[in-house]
Amino acid sequence: MLVGPGDDAAVLAPVRNERLVVTTDAVVEGVHFSRASFAPADIGHKALAVNLSDLAAMAATPQWALLSLQLPADWPVAAVEEIVDGVTALAVRFGVSVVGGNITRTPGPLAVDITLGGTVASRRWLTRSGAVAGDEIWVSGTLGGAKAGLEMMTAPGSPSPDPVCAARQRRPEPRVRLGVAMGRARAARAAMDLSDGLADAVRQVAQASGCGARLDASALPIEPDAQSWWQAQGVDPVTAAIVGGEDYELLFAVPKRGGGRLRNARRHVADPALTRIGVFVKDPGVLVVDRGGREDALPAGYEHFENR
């Protein structure tokens, strides 16, 4: 950076021949986290992770971040430093510089708002609108873990949460390298991250692309640590995997017979496996097909699930 934190703004040298990609997302106490369930460093991690996930979904390489904090009077300075440490630790792992920011007091809850900038080569970015009927739907990692972690942490009288599910909730791992590799290899025609759940993402990509989708229920990569817990709660793990949000995995529309490019993209990336979970189709609407071949409408999103 040419001018960093401490001045009215930061000055950066753009990367030659690359496009600029920018996104902003906030986490707010009482909405996205609670002090009871999140350490300050978890809050910092998550605030940056959700933005890294957005850039990954565009196939962009993150580079710089601006950190905007709204700070209640009762947050001690040490906790603020831990929040910043949580941001910085994740930033360093992905080569992101925190180039500036802003702190203001607030009479309300703690809020951490991060703006993330990065770059992508010309015509290598991925949007939500590029899917074509016939494209396969692939998703990274596992589903339903973050939502299970949240319920485990907040259910009254619940035992200590499963560590895998709790980590999925507190410390989501953005699929930055996978997103970039998929864009570079031209392995996908569309992408989106699963911030609000699989149902939401499939619906949004289908709508933006002017098509529909069919999901194969039996193919969904349900988080193993969440599966038995969902069953014990009387919740169908498939439904939980479809509508549970905050997994921050990536969804891709991959052209049929695109396996070669997909393998190229995967070659040097340590991010978890991709699973084929369905197909985009011509008819609008999103259906879930169960093992017996029975079709059902996609369950409504996160909010509905919240009210079960």
Add this chain to the structure above:
Amino acid sequence: MLVGPGDDAAVLAPVRNERLVVTTDAVVEGVHFSRASFAPADIGHKALAVNLSDLAAMAATPQWALLSLQLPADWPVAAVEEIVDGVTALAVRFGVSVVGGNITRTPGPLAVDITLGGTVASRRWLTRSGAVAGDEIWVSGTLGGAKAGLEMMTAPGSPSPDPVCAARQRRPEPRVRLGVAMGRARAARAAMDLSDGLADAVRQVAQASGCGARLDASALPIEPDAQSWWQAQGVDPVTAAIVGGEDYELLFAVPKRGGGRLRNARRHVADPALTRIGVFVKDPGVLVVDRGGREDALPAGYEHFENR
């Protein structure tokens, strides 16, 4: 823009040979504005104006903005649209595109957090740290009006506020063209905007530049509409002009005998007059010199003034 609002991030084409300049600043209900004194469009205007002022202080041309809203449940949709309209109206005037953003609910107050990006030619940006002992201190426009406007609006039983001072508070006019012109003409060695008042800005520029400053009290361009009001309140208008914040004027360090470049910078800019108000000096510390030649330490900043 190549990809605009509605996707995971925005994609922009960088400007050839220009540097990227980014800043972020939030306005929070109960801290920076109240619903009683600000219309929703005022809030949107001010949220963008404070960021435009930061970029102006870097001599950068603004280009794009990301708008992050934290929305309490009791703000009606129509008010949200008016906030966005307030942002957009000001953005259009300065050629800024709102390329994306984010809305989240909050259990707390309304907060509008804007990230602003722009460009500046190589080595044409202005920082706080470039002043040299002997440089003249110049300031744009008038001082003390925004703080007077705030006190007029919030004092119990006060008559309707003076429209000029109220507008200075609700609708600050960022000195974008002036900042850019000063950078292009190489007319200044350092710059900062007056978000937290003149005292704060002079002190910050002096400290960052490793020098001190002497302000000429009789030269200060006190806002005429505020002057008699301050006197009626028993407040010295000079003190009000020095410590009252939120005027969002620009302060510059101008080299001695730099009048030619200063005139060049001013030639095509409609922003208000610049006034020479003092000089940066070798000895650290900031002094105010009154008409009789008596030197006083600079009054403490905004916070102290608040507690008068």
